[in-house]
Amino acid sequence: MNSLVPLHPNNVRFHYRLPFGAEYLGNGRTRFRLWAPLAKTAAVELDGRHRVPMSPSLSSDEEGWFEVETDCEALTQYHYVLMSQIDGEISVPDPASRCQAGDVHADSVVIDASAYQWQTLDWRGRPWHETVLYELHVGALGGFAGVTQRLQELAELGITAVELMPVSEFPGAYNWGYDGVLPYAPDASYGTPEQLKQLIDTAHSLGMMVFLDVVYNHFGPDGNYLASYSPFFRNDTNTPWGQSIDFHRPEVVDFFAQNALYWLQEYRFDGLRLDAVHAIGDQSWLRTLAAKVRAAIALEDEEIGLEKRHVHLVLEHDGNAASLLNGGVAGESGSGKYEAQWNDDGHHVLHVLLTGETGGYYADYAIQPAEKLARCLREGFIYQGEPSPYRDNELRGESSVELPPTAFVLFLQNHDQIGNRARGERLTALADPAALRAAQALLLLSPQIPMLFMGEEYGAAQPFYYFTSHADEKLADAVRMGRRKEFSRFPEFADSAALDALPDPNSFSTFMASIPEPVAPEEDASAGQWMGWCYRLLLIRREAITPYLPGAIALDAQAIGPAAVYARWRLNNGTVLCITVNLGKEAVTDSSDTTLDALATLAGADVLFDSGGVLDSLAGGVLSPHSILVIREAAR
Numbered sequence: 001m002n003s004l005v006p007l008h009p010n011n012v013r014f015h016y017r018l019p020f021g022a023e024y025l026g027n028g029r030t031r032f033r034l035w036a037p038l039a040k041t042a043a044v045e046l047d048g049r050h051r052v053p054m055s056p057s058l059s060s061d062e063e064g065w066f067e068v069e070t071d072c073e074a075l076t077q078y079h080y081v082l083m084s085q086i087d088g089e090i091s092v093p094d095p096a097s098r099c100q101a102g103d104v105h106a107d108s109v110v111i112d113a114s115a116y117q118w119q120t121l122d123w124r125g126r127p128w129h130e131t132v133l134y135e136l137h138v139g140a141l142g143g144f145a146g147v148t149q150r151l152q153e154l155a156e157l158g159i160t161a162v163e164l165m166p167v168s169e170f171p172g173a174y175n176w177g178y179d180g181v182l183p184y185a186p187d188a189s190y191g192t193p194e195q196l197k198q199l200i201d202t203a204h205s206l207g208m209m210v211f212l213d214v215v216y217n218h219f220g221p222d223g224n225y226l227a228s229y230s231p232f233f234r235n236d237t238n239t240p241w242g243q244s245i246d247f248h249r250p251e252v253v254d255f256f257a258q259n260a261l262y263w264l265q266e267y268r269f270d271g272l273r274l275d276a277v278h279a280i281g282d283q284s285w286l287r288t289l290a291a292k293v294r295a296a297i298a299l300e301d302e303e304i305g306l307e308k309r310h311v312h313l314v315l316e317h318d319g320n321a322a323s324l325l326n327g328g329v330a331g332e333s334g335s336g337k338y339e340a341q342w343n344d345d346g347h348h349v350l351h352v353l354l355t356g357e358t359g360g361y362y363a364d365y366a367i368q369p370a371e372k373l374a375r376c377l378r379e380g381f382i383y384q385g386e387p388s389p390y391r392d393n394e395l396r397g398e399s400s401v402e403l404p405p406t407a408f409v410l411f412l413q414n415h416d417q418i419g420n421r422a423r424g425e426r427l428t429a430l431a432d433p434a435a436l437r438a439a440q441a442l443l444l445l446s447p448q449i450p451m452l453f454m455g456e457e458y459g460a461a462q463p464f465y466y467f468t469s470h471a472d473e474k475l476a477d478a479v480r481m482g483r484r485k486e487f488s489r490f491p492e493f494a495d496s497a498a499l500d501a502l503p504d505p506n507s508f509s510t511f512m513a514s515i516p517e518p519v520a521p522e523e524d525a526s527a528g529q530w531m532g533w534c535y536r537l538l539l540i541r542r543e544a545i546t547p548y549l550p551g552a553i554a555l556d557a558q559a560i561g562p563a564a565v566y567a568r569w570r571l572n573n574g575t576v577l578c579i580t581v582n583l584g585k586e587a588v589t590d591s592s593d594t595t596l597d598a599l600a601t602l603a604g605a606d607v608l609f610d611s612g613g614v615l616d617s618l619a620g621g622v623l624s625p626h627s628i629l630v631i632r633e634a635a636r
Contacts, residue, residue, distance in 0.1 A: 013114035016266035018258055021096030021184065022078065024112045030072035032080075033057075034094070035251050036229040037064030039082040044068060045091070046078050048107070054080075064230070064251075074112035077101045084228050092225040095255075097169070097185040099193055104171050104181050104223025113266055116197045120204035125270045125310030126160060128328030128339045129406050129549040132444075132538060133211070133451035134159040135414055137464075138167055139174050140515045141454065144191035148199045151206055157457060157531070158538025161209035163273060165415055167196065168215070171222040172469025174511040176415065177213070178241075178275065179220030179468065183259050193267075200268055209270035211314070212263055216256045217279040218242055222475055239279045247282035257292050264293065264311055265300060271312035273342075278318040286315070286324060287336030294335050314409060315341045320381045320397030327407030329550070340449055343408040345382035349373045350412055350439055353563050353583045354431040359490065364390045370559035377446060377567040377579075378557035380408045405447035405569065406549055412436075412443055413453040415464065422487045422502055424463030424514065426455070433459075434626035435583050437533060438611055441628045442581050444537040445545065445609060447552050447569050452534075455516030459530035465503050467511040476506040540608050544632065548573045561588035564623055574635030578605070580618070581628040588623035605631040 017023060020033040032044045032054065042054040057065035072078070079091050093100065097108035134154055141147050147162070154162065166177030169185040177187075186196045200210045218241040219226070226232040232252055233243040246252050263269045277286055290313055297311045315324060315338050326337040349365040349372045352358060358366035364383070365372055372382045380400040387393035400407070411417075418426055427436055443450045455462065466483070470476040483505060487493045493502075503510045521528035548571035555576065557567035563584030569577045582588055607615060607629070614629040 013116075014118060014266050014268055015113035016262050018096060018184075018262060019254070020258075021094050021098065022072075022108065022110045024072075024074050024110055025069070026112075026114075028071055028073050029069060030074075030076070030110050031067065031069040032078075032094075033065060033067040034080055035065055035255075036080075036082055037231060038085045039066070039229045040085060041083040042066035043081045044070075044078055045081050046070075046072055046076055048077070051081060072110055074110050074115070076110045077107035078110060079107050082229050087228045090225065090228055092228070093182060093223075095182065095184075095226060096258075097182050100169050100182065100185050100188050102188060104169055104220075108185070111193055113193075116194050118197070118268070119201050122306070123204040123268070124307055125312075126207075126209055127310055127550075128312050128449075130160055130546055131209070131312070131449050132158060132160045132541070133163050133409065133449065134161065134454065134457075135163045135165065135411075135451055136454040137165045137176070137415065137514075138190050139511070140464075143189070144186075144195040144199045148195075148202050151199075151203050151208060155203075155206040155208050157535055158542060159208065159452070161211055161270065162203060163211040163451070164213060166213045166215055166275070169223075170220060172471060174467055174469045174508070176419070176466065176468075178215055179222070180215055181220045181223040183214070183216075183256075184262060197267060204268070209310075209312075211271040211273055211312070212267075212269045213273045213275055214260065214263065215275045216245075216259075217276050218245065222470060222472060234281070237281060241279075244279075244281050247280060247285045253285060253288070257289055260289060260293055261296050264297065270310065271314060271339075273314045274316065276316050276318070278321075283321075286338075290324075290338055291336040312340075313338045316344075317341055318344070318396075320345070320383055320400065322381060322384070322398040322400035322403060322407075325400075325403055325407040327404035329404060329406075340407050340409050342414075342451075343376065343380065343410050343448065345372075346376045346408065346410045346448070347412065347414070347417055349376060349382060350442075350583075351417070351427075354412075354427060354435055354439055357430075361390045364388050368559070370561060370563055370565055374557040374559050374565045374567065377448075377565065378554045379403075380405070380448075405552055405554060406449055408448045409451050410443055410446065410448040411451040411453070412439055413456055414451065415453065418453065418464040419466045419514075422483075422490070422493065424465040424503070426460060426463065428459050428461050429463075432585065432626060435585070438581055438626050438628045439583055440534070441537055441609060441611060441630070442579060444534070444541055445630050446567070446579060447545065447549055447554075447571075447577065450541075457531060457534045458519050458521070458524075458527040460516040460519075462516050463513060464516075465510045465514045466505050467514060468506050469508070469511070470506055479505050537609065540630075544606075544608050545571070545577065548575065552577075561623065562586070564588045571632075575606075576633040577608075578631045578633060579628065580614070580623065580630075582623045582625060585625050587617075587625055589621065605633050607631050 023031045045051045054066035054068040094108040098111040099109040101107045168180035169182035170180045173189040203210045234246045237244045328339045352365045352369045383397035384399045388396045484499045519527040521531045551572040555568040564582035566580045609630040611628045614627045617624045
């Protein structure tokens with residue numbers, strides 16, 4: 001039931017058969033299935049006119065399921081009518097809706113998933129070590145069609161994978177996407193399911209992967225009807241965003257596992273980024289999900305008769321769960337491991353070095369930041385079981401020393417680290433431009449997997465705010481008050497006037513101000529310099545570093561100044577990649593033994609990148625401010 005439908009060996013239609021929801025069967029027939037144990041009766045109402053009763057499943061192991069197969073064409077609008085034990089008669093959208101006729105409270109739409117004609121049938125993805133991520137907000141770039149138009153220039157820049165912030169149906173027309181309530185339906189404000197498939201198809205034709213950010217730790221506060229008819233949530237525990245999802249129930253587990261496979265197989269996404277999985281109560285589910293995805297993709301390859309397809313799973317996990325990672329080394333079908341985790345530690349210490357900020361969670365990185373950056377480059381995570389001062393000395397993290405560099409996604413900016421600031425400032429407004437360029441060179445040339453945030457490639461100055469579009473004014477006001485309360489703890493917002501000046505997250509103007517302005521490098525000198533810098537770095541990465549990342553290991557990394565680090569990695573061809581970087585505004589002149597060792601390796605080495613006179617200054621025993629040198633030692 002839940003498999004791909006090959007219609008012809010050379011014309012595979014990527015229709016993933018779901019075991020629930022509305023499945024168009026062809027010939028004007030559709031099957032509807034819904035898990036509603038807290039409903040006495042259920043029916044599906046078609047186009048607001050024709051109500052078809054649903055029958056309880058006859059299977060003894062499917063208690064609480066209602067189903068019916070009936071005459072129903074694709075594009076028919078529908079909703080379920082339930083007699084709930086909690087709320088009486090209610091009309092609800094399909095929790096597995098593939099498409100909505102409007103917003104989260106509107107009717108769902110029957111979709112013929114086999115209709116889209118894929119043009120890139122031979123696409124098998126790219127190996128994980130080739131990944132260069134570009135995170136973007138679909139709405140800010142003009143919806144699915146707008147993103148599609150941007151793909152060519154991103155491919156030419158050297159981006160190999162775009163990562164979409166969540167696209168599942170959320171309340172209103174603009175939202176970060178983490179308030180989604182219908183995880184199978186692309187948001188109608190972004191475009192149609194076919195337009196999303198065209199985006200992915202176009203990316204594949206350009207040799208680019210597409211990743212999707214998915215939210216399996218909570219549902220948004222508006223439009224979530226699940227609790228009215230199913231025991232989907234726990235009553236004994238909460239997440240920061242509401243009731244905890246009950247991952248001990250097999251129906252709940254399957255709902256999310258099927259969602260992952262649906263995006264990967266029906267839409268042919270190349271990977272998923274799982275949001276804030278530390279908030280999932282049953283952590284063992286993460287291994288179960290990974291293993292199921294690996295096995296299903298291997299079976300897909302066998303059924304279709306094509307070579308192995310590369311599919312990648314990435315975590316965001318505040319607990320630095322190193323035991324869940326493999327860095328893309330072992331992708332066997334039964335593996336319960338993930339390729340990588342977002343390296344928040346790396347971001348935080350780089351932010352401290354670039355801005356001098358030490359408030360909030362940055363306090364954990366304020367003491368000896370260069371030493372902490374060295375550990376990040378050497379071992380991945382900075383916190384590997386040590387007490388976190390910010391968290392009242394709670395122990396945080398697991399040992400990551402044995403993991404390859406590719407087990408970590410490194411970044412200078414992302415949606416959270418910009419948008420959760422009170423004023424949404426990018427690093428272009430906070431850091432010295434020369435220091436920021438040196439940091440970007442470190443990001444793009446180190447062996448960890450790099451990620452840029454939209455606009456970062458041309459030094460965008462526009463802020464990126466937190467924004468919503470809740471129609472419910474009480475909910476909108478609760479969001480405003482929550483933001484005010486959060487920032488009132490900071491000295492700069494001690495008076496009400498400062499808080500009143502904060503952008504209103506529910507205002508359309510806040511969303512509009514978050515859209516990075518398009519640039520023409522030939523007309524904007526600064527943007528052109530940033531683009532040229534980024535292009536040059538990604539070209540070096542592609543030609544001199546990426547091919548040799550599988551099996552790469554860190555040899556050493558040490559602080560050689562208050563904001564300076566020297567790091568070395570052995571690549572799989574036996575050469576040694578060496579990076580010397582100074583993010584500080586003062587030159588490093590008191591050469592330690594480590595620095596002298598670095599100088600000694602320069603003879604006969606291949607200089608991959610010099611930010612400007614660094615090689616000459618090092619020869620004189622000085623590491624200039626805001627500088628970086630990247631060399632490659634010959635194999636020995």
